[in-house]
Amino acid sequence: MNNGRSSDVFFFPYSRNKAFLKELRGLFSEVSHVISAGDSVAVKLHMGEYGGTAYLRPPIVRRVCDLIKEAGGRPFVTDTTTLYPGRRFTAGQYLKTAAYNGFTEESVGAPIVIADGEEGHDGEWVDVPGRSSECPIDRVKVAGGILEADCMIVLTHVKGHLLSGIGGSVKNVAMGCVTKESKAAQHRAGRxxxxxxxxxxxxxxxxxxxxxxxxxxxxxxxxxxxxxxxxxxxxxxxxxxxxxLPPGAREEFAVNLAHAAAGALSRFGSRVACINFVQDVTPLCDCVAPSGLPVVPDIGILCSSDIVAIDRASLDIIAESKPAGRFAHLGSDDILGRINDADSTAHIRAAHELGVGSLKYRLKEQG
Ligand code: SF4
Ligand code: SF4
The missing domain is CATH 3.30.70.20 (Alpha-Beta Plaits)
Structure with missing residues (x-):
């Protein structure tokens, strides 16, 4: 991933009123170079909390898995167990919740792997490159199932988050690719x-x-x-x-997130691509059920091989949108951050400072 230059972010706006599953082919072709024939491809996504409804729908995931196969890859759909007790605390519980939410091998056309094992501790420690001395996270325990992949496609439902403001691809990787030990280390800021x-x-x-x-x-x-x-x-x-929550918890959490993402991504080098779905943009994350009513209308799909640029672009296109319903009075500039009393750019900027990606981007509309 590049740091100083502008990165390409490809954008399919829903306002075109075209069949978006079909249009995904064009978007995906811009990043499919991260896959080589025969690769094992981790498709990282959140399969939804029990009782939630805003998570990415299984047919979208199916479509991406089919496109990965067309590119010669062998996809598996993956996530990790939760730190908090609930219906995804163990791998067994998560698989049941995933099936309840519509995610099965049959529905997505690929195996579903809970990558950190039954109890959520299976993984390997990886050093964080370029770690800031102010951050306690110098290494992360990356989930074993994800470490085994050759490359990764990060599928993200863009929404709000109580501590980070926005939950985009950086958050998806930082919290979702690691074991309970490293989830706890990131959340230590908010104890x-x-x-x-x-x-x-x-x-x-x-x-x-x-x-x-x-x-x-x-x-x-x-x-x-x-x-x-x-x-x-x-x-x-x-x-x-x-x-x-302690004072400064959100600021510290942002830096922790960036470090965890940098560690998890270091495994893959440039062999990562992200697809952000800016739809059902709820105030809270997919771990919360219900996560609230959408704050802006559905906007579209972004795709990039730069995880920082795609999250920055997602924030910007949300800011250009008109807030919906009871959020209309807030204005749209970092609306997710303001709802959650957080600065959504903090973890994205911190990831940039660690060399994970670029804050500058060129938005290329497609479709
Ligand atoms: S902290 Fe005290 S009041 Fe709160 S739930 Fe625990 S025991 Fe009850
Ligand atoms: S924050 Fe700590 S004490 Fe509270 S429920 Fe979680 S693990 Fe237990």
Missing amino acids: GLIDIEACTGCGECLEVCLYGALSLFEGKMVRDEEECMSCNRCLFLCKEKVFT
């Missing part, structure tokens, strides 16, 4: 501060902490800092607001 005076000792948080990090002592919650994985399930659950 809740505790106001113990507010704790009533109800014990509800103990039940949701699958890591056994919480206990009660003399009627108050106690957190074992060594055991806590920073999943923040307790933060969102506690009605007494005992937990709050």
Whole structure:
């Protein structure tokens, strides 16, 4: 991926009112050079939380898998388990949720692999190239199933995220290509501060902490800092607001994301391409069900071999769009960031500074 020059970002706008599954062929042809005949190709995507609806639809994934096969590749559709307890916490749970959401080998035409193993710890440590001394993440544990691929196509539903503002390709790779250890390391920035005076000792948080990090002592919650994985399930659950996000959590999280993405991508060099679908742009990410009503109308599909440029371009085309419904008063400039009280550009800029890609791009309309 290049850093200093402008990168090409190919764009198919939905306003053309053409069959977009068909038009994907033209877009994909611009990046299919990352695949060589016989390659094992990881198709990285989020297959949706149980109860969510805004994730990428299976026929889109099917179409991309078919195009990969046409290019000579052997695709497999992949993601990793979640840090937080739920219906994707183990590989077995994730496969069931994926099937419920419509993702099966039959529907997408490729095997579905939960790449970090049953418990979410299978992977190998990879150094982060160009790490900033201010970031604690000097290496990431990349999911084993993804490491085995020859190249990667990142399919991303562009939407909002509570900590990073926008959830684009950088976020998809940073959090989605690594094991629970490295998800926890990135989320460490947001581990809740505790106001113990507010704790009533109800014990509800103990039940949701699958890591056994919480206990009660003399009627108050106690957190074992060594055991806590920073999943923040307790933060969102506690009605007494005992937990709050620390100041600077979002800024630190942005830098962590960029470092994790740089580490995961280093495995593939230039053999990565990204396709961003700017549709169903909900305020929250695909891990949240429901993730909210769309904030802008569906815009189109972007495609690039530069992960930084494609996310920057996605932000820009959202900014040029007219916000929908109850978000209309916000204006569209970094609307996802403002909804989530975050700067959406922070992790994209940090990734650029690490040499992952370029903030400059040429938008080339197709179709
Ligand atoms: S932290 Fe909140 S959920 Fe946990 S015991 Fe205290 S009041 Fe209950
Ligand atoms: S203590 Fe809270 S943040 Fe830490 S692992 Fe348990 S539920 Fe997650």
